[in-house]
Amino acid sequence: MSTESQTAADYSDAFAPAVAGASGANPLVCLQCGKCTCGCPVAARVDVKPHELVRLVQLGLRDEALASRLLWECTSCETCVTRCPQHVDIPALIDALRQMARADGKVPEGTTVPAFNDIFLDSVRKRGRMYEAGLMASYKLKTGTFMQDLDKVPMMLRKHKIALLPPRVGGGGERKRLFERARSAERKPR
Amino acid sequence: MSYRFYPGCSLESTARDYYLSTEAVARALGLELPVLDDWICCGSTPAHQTSELLALSLPAKNLLAAKGETVAVACAACYSRLKAANYKVANNPEVRARVAEVLGANYDGSTPVKHLLEILVREVGLAKVKARVTKPLRGLRVAAYYGCLLVRPPEVTQFDDPENPRILDDLLAAAGAQAIEWPHKTECCGASYSITNVEIVQKLTREVLAMARDAGADCIATACGMCQLNLDLRQSDIEKKFGEQFRLPVFYFTQLLGLAFGLGPRELGLRSLVVDPARLLAEKGICDAGVPAACETEACAAYCACQHDGMKR
Numbered sequence: 286m287s288t289e290s291q292t293a294a295d296y297s298d299a300f301a302p303a304v305a306g307a308s309g310a311n312p313l314v315c316l317q318c319g320k321c322t323c324g325c326p327v328a329a330r331v332d333v334k335p336h337e338l339v340r341l342v343q344l345g346l347r348d349e350a351l352a353s354r355l356l357w358e359c360t361s362c363e364t365c366v367t368r369c370p371q372h373v374d375i376p377a378l379i380d381a382l383r384q385m386a387r388a389d390g391k392v393p394e395g396t397t398v399p400a401f402n403d404i405f406l407d408s409v410r411k412r413g414r415m416y417e418a419g420l421m422a423s424y425k426l427k428t429g430t431f432m433q434d435l436d437k438v439p440m441m442l443r444k445h446k447i448a449l450l451p452p453r454v455g456g457g458g459e460r461k462r463l464f465e466r467a468r469s470a471e472r473k474p475r
Numbered sequence: 476m477s478y479r480f481y482p483g484c485s486l487e488s489t490a491r492d493y494y495l496s497t498e499a500v501a502r503a504l505g506l507e508l509p510v511l512d513d514w515i516c517c518g519s520t521p522a523h524q525t526s527e528l529l530a531l532s533l534p535a536k537n538l539l540a541a542k543g544e545t546v547a548v549a550c551a552a553c554y555s556r557l558k559a560a561n562y563k564v565a566n567n568p569e570v571r572a573r574v575a576e577v578l579g580a581n582y583d584g585s586t587p588v589k590h591l592l593e594i595l596v597r598e599v600g601l602a603k604v605k606a607r608v609t610k611p612l613r614g615l616r617v618a619a620y621y622g623c624l625l626v627r628p629p630e631v632t633q634f635d636d637p638e639n640p641r642i643l644d645d646l647l648a649a650a651g652a653q654a655i656e657w658p659h660k661t662e663c664c665g666a667s668y669s670i671t672n673v674e675i676v677q678k679l680t681r682e683v684l685a686m687a688r689d690a691g692a693d694c695i696a697t698a699c700g701m702c703q704l705n706l707d708l709r710q711s712d713i714e715k716k717f718g719e720q721f722r723l724p725v726f727y728f729t730q731l732l733g734l735a736f737g738l739g740p741r742e743l744g745l746r747s748l749v750v751d752p753a754r755l756l757a758e759k760g761i762c763d764a765g766v767p768a769a770c771e772t773e774a775c776a777a778y779c780a781c782q783h784d785g786m787k788r
Contacts, residue, residue: 307527309563309567326662326663326665326679327675330675357672358668358672358675360623360663360665360666360667360668360675360679361520361523361524361623361667362623362624362627362663363623363624363627363628364623364627364663366627366628367627367628367629367637380523380524380527381527383524383525384524384525384526384527387525396671396672397671397672398524398668398671398672399525401521401670401671402520402521402524402525403521403525405519405521406518406521406522406525406529409515409516409518409522409533413513413515413516414484414487414514414515414516415484415485415488415516415519417484417488417489421670424670433673434670434673437708440749441489441708444746444747444748444749445491445747446488446489446491446708446747447488447489448487448488448491452484452487454513454514454515455513456513456515460515462579463532463533463536463577463578463579464529466576466577466579467526467528467529467532467577468526468529470528470573470576470577471526471527471528471529
């Protein structure tokens, strides 16, 4: 974090309350003890550590928080919130920041996580359940990761780990309406 | 005893052996697990990363369909999403109202959700499990691996001690195995990035495998389709990448329990395991019959992938 280089204009008083409202987590009670970072499985590789991310939110440093690679490398293991003495729900906070980052077009280059999420959810919307064979094909086409894990396919087929036929689940119309209602409710201000 | 079963997507594909062995063990114990009609995906990580409302509404739709019956879950990731939906809907009237709007029906968060481990250990009971054991897993040193989402966050899952859970260790002991002490019971394997960031998965999974090996385990027992896939399917890649040797079979706990009940390897889907457990099981005198190989040809696999072993879709 290079907070020294910030000017007053970069700080936003509205950011912390907005994140708190969207996540249900309260970043302002964080004591910066660092316990979250000690237990975080990706802390060693990310640009901004969990306790630093909370600090960025406290300070209203919106751009730095939203551009952080932690948002796309956090594994949602829930260790941080489990051990936090102040019970700051960092995984919920990160989920809210992910959504803000996507809305702002701040997703760092090189991460395929948002693309995967969209394909996955679209598959659930259409079919009701994940259809892995179709999901993987769409993902590889969209992200250009053709070779990744391709060597495992014959073995997975032999071991019956890939269902070839898509799942058939009833209630498709109702399910699509549920997705539409969720999307339009997310856009409404609370 | 009867529970409404929510299999989850992975049990229909990569974790089909978890499905088979769950059904076999349930049959052996007289446990009925009728499947929840037209269950849909819980939304998993992509939903909670993308839309809180969707992440709550997809589980809520399933829980509402259970009509108050206790829902039994096998996958730790589904379990976590269903429990989180219950917790948030029950404790926050505003969230409840928003979810009701999306569902077009009111759900109050009261449908009980239990993982198979909780059902077997706390409801069926260890005494009954023990009484059914005909081939105790004597001399088998097992690392009980819980992963993240069964135990965390504890106020949501209320599963066991989040730092040192015992429930799976106790069940393995009831099956005659030796559950080893090791510190990585609840470390993360990185499953949510199984497809999108393999580097993270390999690093975290390697740490779990190395710790299990160094603590003297013969094998690992899992209670989640995602954890099992990473530890098993990616094991040889990790061995190559880091120049290590693990050779640790990674079972679903239901497969080990089934072996202790004297059930056959076919019925327990043992041939779907990637790290071959045959030698270990023969060495320990647990399953001398040998584990049948996977389908001999790919064409065979393609034709029978969905119908094999009574697998229901």
